[in-house]
Amino acid sequence: MSDSPALLKPAELDPATAITRQICEQMDRCLLGRESLHRLVLTGLLSRGHILLEGLPGLGKTALVRTIGNILQLDFNRVQFTPDLMPSDVLGSHILQQTESGQREMIFEPGPVFTNILLADEINRASPKTQSAMLETMQEHSVTLRGQTRELPQPFFVIASQNPIEMEGTYPLPEAQLDRFLFRVMFDAVDAGVLQRIITERRQGDLPSPNWQASADDLNYLFTVMERIYLPKPVAGYIARLVAATHPNHAEAPESVKQYVQYGTSPRAAIAMGEAARANALLDGRPTVGFEDVAAVAKPVMNHRLILNYQARFDRVDASRVLTDLLEELNETGLELPADVSLQNA
Amino acid sequence: MSTIDPALQSFVRRVHAMMIYRSVLRWSALWLMIAGVVVLGIRFTSDLPGDWWKYLLASWTLLVAIAWYRESQRRPDPKQLRAAFDRQNHAGGLVMAAAEVDTRSWEARSGSLALPSVQWHSGSAWLGTILALVFFITALLVPVKYARLIADPPLEISQQVEDLHEQIDVLESEYILSPQQAENKREELDRIADQASGLNPSKTWEALDQLLHTNEQIAQQQAEDALSKLNALNEASLLGKALEMLPKGLEDQKAFEEGLKQLGQLMNQLNQDGALDPNNLPPELQKAMQQALKQLGQGEGPDAEQLKQLLEALENNQDQLLDLARQLAQKGLIPPNLTDQFQPGEQGGLDPGPLADLLKQHGGDFQELLEQLGPELGGRGDANRGPGHAPLSYGNESSEEGAEFQEQKLGLSVPLEQAKLAGVTITAPEVTGGEAILGQGALNTAQAGGGNALAAPVLPRHRTAVKRFFTRPGVNPPAVPE
Structure with missing residues (x-):
């Protein structure tokens, strides 16, 4: 055990947990009725992953991203994706300028992607050419133009949104790009009580300013602690089995997967799930990842990576239902007790 | 040492104990069923040994040991049990991490870990065990009489x-x-x-x-022997009675002596055949018969008193044989037709009086008389003797098990279009060795609507002789077929 990595001490973890708690509190204070969503978005950010928000217009997607940027004191840019949007409109372009010496040279003018948080609004309305221009930025956190690669500022997150209605004239994201999003989060409508509070407390929809902001050091500390959240081998094994079981020809695949899934998730999903589970443990103030952390992030991680077949479309079965079955049927521990024997909490 | 380990070890022991308990209970149900069958089998065939419960206890102990060994071999992976312990305690991976890293700094904060309970839905297993136990007790207590009735129903014989x-x-x-x-x-x-x-x-x-x-x-063989002896005794008795009735004049002395001689031969023959059983006679009659036999053997005739005693001895032997036949018949050991042959009506048809006259005429030659009057004397073995038909008697039905028809290859027939009507018969067609039977039937020469089916054609070489027969003088011959 002496060669094992040292587990975080409570004194090391507690400050990080306090920071995450304050971030969540500020987000909850600014955006009403979205506590679980805020937690999920913060989980994604701590995992350094990109998030795809899916919901109807006017539900507060932009406000969410703006609030996060404000609380974390990160640069924030918003790009409204349209069919005529060109890659250079996002990445930046070279323009011909005259220098002080009178010579002319191509000067790179950075695009809006050079920021910490990029809100790609209605990303599915951009052309595939523009969408694919985002691939390098999302995976490599860099932009290569005219043979020159430029690193993006760190941290860099893409929070994209897409509208599930008005699909005419849109370009659904290809699987390769969907796979680069850590989460796909459904943006549901809030209930009447929350709406009432919004009406009474948010005149003109103005967001209140956060009364606490995280510093860059806080954010770096969070990332440092994140690196030391311990993932036990049985949990890693469970993640691996979970991802493998999304493939219909796998031995542990449940019946719904065999019936409705055409292609399972990629290894990138397993990596994303491990990271997201670590972040979830950090938010809970634990130094180790448990099965419950995996269960908390499994659906947002995998629901956009699962490719269903036509039978699922006919039967109106979505990825969420398939994943629900998968999580219910796959035994986390791998402990094979007889069917009539079960463990109960004391 | 981690403070988690003792609780984890308790949990592992609890799971193992539950698995052993489960196996033992389920196997016990099967064991009780088998033990019940064995007990029933032993009780059906013999008696249970006095220390039968020791064998049962030993076998059950062995069953528990096997269950323990088997479950020890199948013990779940400790890592999986640790993971299950972590999950049940909502420990957030701390218990799992304790096997890989030093978690002591967090164990105080996590507090004491509760032992998860291992629950087995044992209703069906208990039900099966109770039913098996009831069966076992029933097998143990059911009266052997009923048990044997079930195992071996009696046969009323x-x-x-x-x-x-x-x-x-x-x-x-x-x-x-x-x-x-x-x-x-x-x-x-x-x-x-x-x-x-x-x-x-x-x-x-x-x-x-x-x-x-x-x-x-055995009885029939004996009855047939007895019948044969009875016939001989009848003949001797008849001869004796006839001799007794012969007139004692000088002219009859020759016939009388010849009759006595032949009676002596008959008696000797009967004696050699064992028909004269002295054991069946009273002592004085035995003595008289021995004396008569001795005299007859020496060619001397017995006197009237000896002849009378001899006849009495013959009758006694006849009665013994008839009594034997009657007893065998009563017990159903001989068939009715054989029994009928012992009836008095079947014993010869001649009165001794006329026989005496005949003997006198034939000079006492009884054998010659027998040859001439055999049928009238009712001798056995004649064609006109015996019942007309034997009564039908049915025994137990024979089993048809294994019986099968003998395969018989039918002969090839000519094609239907080449067939011709040979005649009509009500008898079954004859099976031949594959040869066509056309033209060889009994009705081959018969004419439809009349005539004798057995009429044979007149061959050319006989035609002249036949014609001469029908044209002989004084005969109006019918038309000779050409």
């Missing part, structure tokens, strides 16, 4: 056995069977009766039939 015993008694009392043979038969009969089972009645019936058949064969 007491009447048959009693009849056979009576037959053997008769055969023994009539000296047909020696005491040793009779005892052997009784032992065999008792063995058949003991082994009689309703599960396999045919075996018992066949054995009884075999015994009955053997008895009948």
Whole structure:
């Protein structure tokens, strides 16, 4: 055990947990009725992953991203994706300028992607050419133009949104790009009580300013602690089995997967799930990842990576239902007790 | 050492104990069923040993040991048990991490870990075990009488056995069977009766039939011998009575002496054949018969008193034989047609008086008379003797098991279009060795609508002779077929 990595001490973890708690509190204070969503978005950010928000217009997607940027004191840019949007409109372009010496040279003018948080609004309305221009930025956190690669500022997150209605004239994201999003989060409508509070407390929809902001050091500390959240081998094994079981020809695949899934998730999903589970443990103030952390992030991680077949479309079965079955049927521990024997909490 | 380990080890022991308990209970149900069957089997066939419970206890202990060993071999992976312990305690991976990293700084914060309970839905297993236990107790307590009734339903053959015993008694009392043979038969009969089972009645019936058949064969052989002796005795008795009635004049002395001579020959023959059994006679009659035989053997005629005693001895022997036949018939050991031959009506048809006259005419030659008057004397073996038809008697039905028809290859027939009508018959067609039978039937020469089917054609070489026969003088011949 002496060669094992040292587990975080409570004194090391507690400050990080306090920071995450304050971030969540500020987000909850600014955006009403979205506590679980805020937690999920913060989980994604701590995992350094990109998030795809899916919901109807006017539900507060932009406000969410703006609030996060404000609380974390990160640069924030918003790009409204349209069919005529060109890659250079996002990445930046070279323009011909005259220098002080009178010579002319191509000067790179950075695009809006050079920021910490990029809100790609209605990303599915951009052309595939523009969408694919985002691939390098999302995976490599860099932009290569005219043979020159430029690193993006760190941290860099893409929070994209897409509208599930008005699909005419849109370009659904290809699987390769969907796979680069850590989460796909459904943006549901809030209930009447929350709406009432919004009406009474948010005149003109103005967001209140956060009364606490995280510093860059806080954010770096969070990332440092994140690196030391311990993932036990049985949990890693469970993640691996979970991802493998999304493939219909796998031995542990449940019946719904065999019936409705055409292609399972990629290894990138397993990596994303491990990271997201670590972040979830950090938010809970634990130094180790448990099965419950995996269960908390499994659906947002995998629901956009699962490719269903036509039978699922006919039967109106979505990825969420398939994943629900998968999580219910796959035994986390791998402990094979007889069917009539079960463990109960004391 | 981590503070988690003791609780984890307790949990592992609890799971293992539950698995052993589960196996033992489920196997116990099976064990009770098997033990019940074994107990039933032993009780059906013999008696349970006095220390039977020791064997049961030992086998159950062995079963527990096997269950323990098997579950020890199948013990779940400790890592999986640790993971399950973590999950049940909502420890957030701390218990799992304790196996890989130092978690002591967090164990105080996590507090004491509770032992998860291992629950087994044992309702069906308990139900099965209780049912098996009830079966076992029932097998242990059910009265053997009923148990044996179930295992071996009785076969009611007491009447048959009693009849056979009576037959053997008769055969023994009539000296047909020696005491040793009779005892052997009784032992065999008792063995058949003991082994009689309703599960396999045919075996018992066949054995009884075999015994009955053997008895009948022996009795019938004896009855036929007795009948033969009886006939001889009848002849001798008839001759004796005729001699007794002969006039005692000088002219009849020759016939009388010749008759006595032949009577002596008959008596000697009877004596050699064993028809004259002195054991069947009173002592004074035995002595008289011995004396008469001695005189007859020396060619001397017995006096009237000796002849009378001799006839009495013959009648006594006849009665003994008739009594033997009657007893055998009563026990059903001889067939009715054989029994009828012993009836008095069947014993010769001549009155001694006329026979005496005949003897006188034939000079006392009784053998010549027999040859001439054989049928009238009612001698056995003639074609006009005996019942017209034997009564039908039915025994037990024979089994059809294994019976099959003998395969017989039918002969090839000519094609239908080449066939021609040979005649119409009500008898079954004859099966030949494959040859066509056209033109060889009995109706081959018959004409439709009349004529004798047996009319044979007149061959050319006979035609002249036939024509001459019908044209002989004084005969109006019918038309000769050309």
